[in-house]
Amino acid sequence: MKALVKVCSLVLSLGFFLSACNKDIADYENDPRMFFQIPGSGSVALRDSLIYSFPAHPNAIETDTLWFNACIMGNAAPYDREIGIKVNTALSTAVEGVNFKIQSKVLPANAFKARIPIVIYKSGLQNKSVRLQLEVQESKDFKIGYTRYNKAVFIWGDKFLKPDAWDLPNSNYKAAFGVFSETKYAFILKSCNLTELPDPSNLVAIAYYNAVAREALVRYNSNNPKLTDENGEVSFSIFLGVSGNG
Template sequence: MKKFLLVNVWAMIIGCSLLGCQENERVLYTEKPAVYFSSITEKDSIFYSFASGLTDEDIVSIPVRIIGTSTDKDRCIMIEVDPASTAKKGVHYKDLSESVLLEAGNVETEIKVTVMNRELENGDVKLILNLKTSEDFDLGYAGSLKAKLVITDQLVKPSYWDMPLSLYYGAYSKAKHRVCIQLQGFDFPEVMDFNRISSYMSYGRMVYNYLLKTPVWDEDTQAWITADWSPL
């Protein structure tokens, strides 16, 4: 009898939980949709480095996403440059619109901005973007409404080097990073591109074979960078 009662109690609890989830979803999608930065929080930064010397201009894409459902019409996401930004329009960046189109049928899009390699000799500059309310969207998750883009001419360790790049290139150093750019002909993008895994494996072996014959002196660590790892 007790076992039967316990089963019924658990069934009621699970049923109420599922009902509560359904109610929350109905509330979520009947409220005005909201927008937020989907891959960065206010505590994070996106880094773009011109240290490779391969280009003086590039496009940075910052993903934004909505809380809510897609619709059958285009909608606009509004943004503004935060006054705390140190990057100058026309000097460090350009082609930044005050609104971004979210096309019909989508719940995610990107803010695109062209960054430029100018007047960076005195240090990094920051471009801070804020999301704004609009006729189409409220603001979403607190802490994900501001994006900070740091533009620099210094080498920046990729955020994904420790895993998985270290599997192919070993421990990070700026000297090794420069060798990678030299041999590969490109720098590592700010976001991991998993479509390049096989390429990273091949390039990692190339860097390994190069360092076997030509160790590189690292001014930062005052040590020789050698082929001291086992590439995949």
């Protein structure tokens, strides 16, 4: 008899549990939310911010387009939905209509995410940069999703901008290329035929580009006055890609 009572209690408890779960799922489906993600490159799936240097993209004469993903928590819908995007003006120096334009704020029908294009302008940014922080804004179709992913940060300028990972302890940029300077960074990108450096944790790639930059510097100094920057003569230590040390 006691065993029967226990079984009945278990069945009732399981029933209540499933009922509560079904209610939570139904509420979640009826309460779609939005979050942002900036795609990474290489072994880095996502990045916290995107830094863009116009001089590293010679084909982008006056404008270029940066992208991020607006992703939903919930079900797709058979109609277009509005994506709420706001500019955090307190943490931004970029001015909408002057430095950038958001081309679309629509999640297409039956989609779980949309690629959002931001057209950025080069004009007025010679030797300086601007910062743009976009944040999820509640709209008629979506509430705010993951707190961690409720913003997307972009920095661009008509100058060679320092990658945000250059001086981080787990980054190999500084070990491979030394103290940052615009002159040095411009030389690295040009000699390695890059628009940005690879993932700073990719030892093999960083070691390869270190070797390419060193060889290019030898050729340059043989045919020109030695390359210098505000720190003096530019040089690169040998970086073997072992434990982050040359």
